[in-house]
Structures are given as C-alpha cells and as structure tokens.
Amino acid sequence: QLQLQESGPGLVKPSETLSLTCTVSGGSISSSSSYWGWIRQPPGKGLEWIGNIFYSGTTSYNPSLKSRVTISVDTSKSQFSLKLSSVTAADTAVYFCARHPGVPRGPGWVDYWGQGTLVTVSS
Amino acid sequence: DIQMTQSPSTLSASVGDRVTITCRASQSISSWLAWYQQKPGKAPKLLIYKASNLESGVPSRFSGSGSGTEFTLTIFSLQPDDFATYYCQQYNTYPYTFGRGTKLEIK
Numbered sequence: 001q002l003q004l005q006e007s008g009p010g011l012v013k014p015s016e017t018l019s020l021t022c023t024v025s026g027g028s029i030s031s032s033s034s035y036w037g038w039i040r041q042p043p044g045k046g047l048e049w050i051g052n053i054f055y056s057g058t059t060s061y062n063p064s065l066k067s068r069v070t071i072s073v074d075t076s077k078s079q080f081s082l083k084l085s086s087v088t089a090a091d092t093a094v095y096f097c098a099r100h101p102g103v104p105r106g107p108g109w110v111d112y113w114g115q116g117t118l119v120t121v122s123s
Numbered sequence: 124d125i126q127m128t129q130s131p132s133t134l135s136a137s138v139g140d141r142v143t144i145t146c147r148a149s150q151s152i153s154s155w156l157a158w159y160q161q162k163p164g165k166a167p168k169l170l171i172y173k174a175s176n177l178e179s180g181v182p183s184r185f186s187g188s189g190s191g192t193e194f195t196l197t198i199f200s201l202q203p204d205d206f207a208t209y210y211c212q213q214y215n216t217y218p219y220t221f222g223r224g225t226k227l228e229i230k
Contacts, residue, residue, distance in 0.1 A: 047167065047210055049219040062218040063124075096166055100214075108214055109157035111178065113166035 002027040004097045004114035012091075012121050018084040022097030022114055029078045030055040035100040035107035036080045038071060040093040041116070048093075052100055052107050053080055060107075087121045094118050125149050125213050129222030135230040140201045144225045146194045146211035155215035158187055158196045161224075162207045170209075171196065201227075 008020035022036070029036065037052030051061035053071045061069050065084070073080040084091060097114040100107035126149035136142045146156065154174040159167035169178045171187035174194055184199040198205055206229050211222040 046223045047212070047221040049212075049221070060217050064218070108155075109169060109172040109212065110159075110167070111169050111172075113168075116166050 002099065002112045004099065004112055006095060006097050006114045006117040008117065008119070010118060010120060012087055012119060013123050014088055014121055015086055018082070018087050018091060018095075018119055018121070020082045020095055020097075020117065020119070021079050022081070024078045024080070024099075029073065029080065030075050031102075033102045035102055036071075036073065037098045037100055037107070037110070038082045039096045039098055039110070039113075041096070042090075042093045043118075050082065050084075050095075052098075054102075089121050092119065092121045124218055125152060125216055125220050127211055127213055127220050127222040129209075129211055129225050131225060132223065133226045133228060135228045136201055137230045138201055138203055142198050142201060142227065144196045144209055144211075144227075146189075146196070146222050148192045148194075148213055148215075151191045152213045152215035154190045155213060156187075156189070156194050157212045157214065158185075159210045159212065160205075160207045161210065167210060198227075203229075 003025045005023045012018045035052045038050040051071050053059045068085045070083040094116040096116045098110040099112040128147045130145050156174045158171040161167040170181050170185050175187045186197045209225045
C-alpha cells in the first residue's frame with residue numbers, strides 16, 4: 001500500500017522560504033506510472049493545486065505560484081520536496097503531498113494523499 | 124484557468140436520502156474530472172475519476188456522471204459516514220483546479 005508522509009517546519013517567518021519533504025513508501029518513486037505533487041488548503045477553505053513532478057525531474061507549476069515554487073525529487077531517498085519562497089500570511093495552509101497516476105495523457109487525478117501538515121507563516 | 128463551480132455550497136439531508144451535487148466547468152474538460160470526499164482534519168479521499176469511474180473500495184452508492192462542462196455526483200441512500208465536504212477537480216488542463224466544495228450536513 002503506497003504511503004506518503006510530509007515533514008518540515010510548522011512555522012515559517014514572513015519573507016522566508018517554506019520547505020517541505022514528502023517521503024514515499026510502499027512503492028517506487030521512480031515508477032513511470034506516477035507523478036508526485038503538492039496541494040494546499042488554507043484553514044477553512046478549499047484546495048489549491050501547487051504543482052507536480054515526474055521522477056525524471058519534469059515539473060508543472062500553478063502559474064499563480066510559479067515565480068516562488070520549486071518542486072524537486074530525490075529518487076535515492078524516495079522523497080520529493082517543495083520550496084515556496086517569500087512567504088506571507090496568505091501561504092498559511094495545510095500542505096498535502098500527493099500522487100497522480102500517470103494515465104496515458106499525463107498526470108491524472110489524485111489517488112494517494114499524505115496526511116497533510118499545517119504550515120503557519122508568522123513572525 | 125478553468126473555473127470549477129460547485130452547487131450547492133451546503134446541502135442538508137437525512138440518512139437514506141439521495142443527494143446530487145453539481146460541478147460546472149468554465150470550459151469543456153471532456154471527462155477529466157474527479158470527485159473527492161473530505162472529513163475535518165483529514166486528507167481528501169478519491170471517490171470518482173474520469174467523471175464516472177468508481178475508485179476501488181468506494182461504496183457503490185456513489186455515482187458520477189457528465190462530460191464536457193457539467194458533472195454530477197450522486198449519493199444513493201445516504202449513510203451516516205457520508206456527511207462530509209465534497210470537491211470536484213478538473214485535470215484536463217494545467218493548472219489543475221478544484222471546486223469550492225459542497226458541505227453535506229445532517230438535517
């Protein structure tokens with residue numbers, strides 16, 4: 001059974017960089033049938049797709065965040081990571097890591113989610 | 124970006140009822156739509172993919188339909204465990220976008 005687990009600081013200061021890591025277990029991060037992504041949810045609000053990555057390093061980002069986001073993958077550690085720079089209070093959210101099955105046309109829906117981690121931006 | 128409009132935003136129903144949630148896309152997304160259920164403090168759970176395909180392990184009382192711009196999620200015979208928030212998501216075009224959610228409450 002595939003499992004994803006987020007880790008990283010729960011508190012980040014304004015203007016600094018948010019960094020989170022997702023560890024994948026129970027399956028291969030290098031599978032050609034998987035894309036790995038990040039989705040966030042501000043408290044009490046809806047879901048926002050941040051971006052995703054293939055094990056080869058190919059990425060796609062939400063244009064609304066693209067200038068501040070970097071997603072990377074470390075296949076040797078079975079991990080992928082999110083960096084979001086110049087954070088403000090508006091970036092306070094629960095951050096989920098996720099798997100998109102690699103259907104023939106590209107990343108599909110999300111079938112596996114991490115439990116989510118709350119990141120608060122505050123001084 | 125493709126806008127996903129869900130309705131209603133809140134729905135009150137009783138155990139045993141049949142309920143329908145609608146999701147409209149601002150442009151055609153073919154059948155590239157998923158539905159998720161989320162309970163407080165938990166990650167969303169996939170219910171339906173490609174508009175009408177039931178995810179493995181999801182009860183058959185959940186049903187999805189639609190294509191193009193209009194989609195529905197129907198829950199036949201509501202069970203106590205079904206009271207939650209439901210989201211649609213399009214994966215036709217980047218950036219992937221979600222509806223704002225429908226909160227299903229006990230009447």
